[in-house]
Amino acid sequence: MKLASNRPAPSLLGPVLQNTLPQPGQITIGLVGRGITASLSPLMHMREGQRLGLDYTYHLIDFDRLGLSDAQLPAVLTEARALGFSGLNVTYPFKQAVLPLLDELGPDAAAIGAVNTVVLAAQTMGHNTDCWGFAESFQRGLQDVARSRVLQLGSGGAGSAVAQALLQGGVGGLAIYDTDGGRAQALAARLRDRLGADAAAVDDxxxxxxLADGIVNTTPVGMAKLPGLPLAAACILPRHWVADVVYFPLETELVALARRRGCRVLPGGGMAVYQAVRAFELFTGIKPDAVAMAATFQAAVAL
Structure with missing residues (x-):
């Protein structure tokens, strides 16, 4: 639908919407982040919406491509709501920055301290589907691995969710490393206070x-826009299992190195699928077919 006189014209989101507005009855979703052009979230969501007979559109709101500063995040949320978006997914680097911009937080987001799904209704409600998404992926891909002690790299928005999933999934002790030591210490303290967990920030x-049975990368290092390894290659030993939350590319340098060394690996695709499954339900109120969404994802990465 072309722009109507009684609705605001898109400003920041004009290039995203290409001078159209969400139509009545249409479910319009956006993904807010940086360096997200390779994301498969639009494909998974729209294919599932189509399968269910919904008028469902999903847009990438890439701050890099749009030339937006981090300070424009509040304006993007305000504009998306005014234009009739039903919701937003939020990814790097905004999962924690979005918190003070929302009216309410679901129990998951409040406990974790990070949001990746925002439902835009009368009140803006933030949720976290990353924790459940990682837990589902881990259960399916690394169910029987040793987990007495795990090293987690990163303590940002994704790291907060993954840390909770690991500890609730039976990890005995969690060592958290971040280049921002204060942030790692704060996450470890929250996990100890909230879960009574054996969690500690580490410098070395x-x-x-x-000391770790497994290593989990929750940093953005390994993304197409941030290539490389999140720790020295010598740290990866054949006895380790290695998980990554990055999924574009699916075979990050970390996953590829660990695979070559004989480690069991868990790429980020599983978490991407299952967090999308839960987010779709929050946006629509309809339970999607997780198998169908996973099949869409696998077909896309196989191309």
Whole structure:
């Protein structure tokens, strides 16, 4: 539908919407982040919406491509709501920055301290589907691995969700390393207070890796826009299992290295699928077919 005189014209989101507005009855979703052009969220959501007979559209709101600053995040949320978006997914680097911009937080988001799904209704409600998404992926891909002690790299929005999933999934002790040591310490303290967990920030990532059964990367290092390894290659040993939350590319440098060394690996695709499954239900009120969404994802990455 072309722009109507009684509705605001898109400003920041004009290039995204291409001078159209969400129509009545249409479910319009956006993904807010940086370096997200390879994301498969639009494909998974729209294919499932089509399968269910919904008028469902999903747009990438890539701050890099749009030339937006981080300070424009509040304006993007305000505009999306005014234009009739039903909801937003939120990814790097905004999962924690979005918190003070919302009216309410669901119990998951409030406990984790990060949001990746925002429902835009009379009140803006933030949720976290990353924790459940990672837990589902881990259960399916690494169910029987040793987990007495795990090293987690990163303590940002994704890291907060993954840390909770790991500890609730039976990890005995969690060592958290971040280049921002204060942020790692704050996450470890929250996990101890909230879950009574054995969680501690560490400064020596090499020593922590030697003690760990498994290593989980929750940093953005490995993304197409941030290539590389999140820790020294020498830290990865054949006895480790290795998980990554990055999924574009699916085979990150970390996953590829660990695979070559004989480690069991869990790429980020599983978390991407299952967090999308839960987000779709929050946006629509309809339970999607997780198998169908996973099949869409697998077909896309196989191309």
């Amino acid at each position: 990532v090499t020593a922590a890796a030697r």
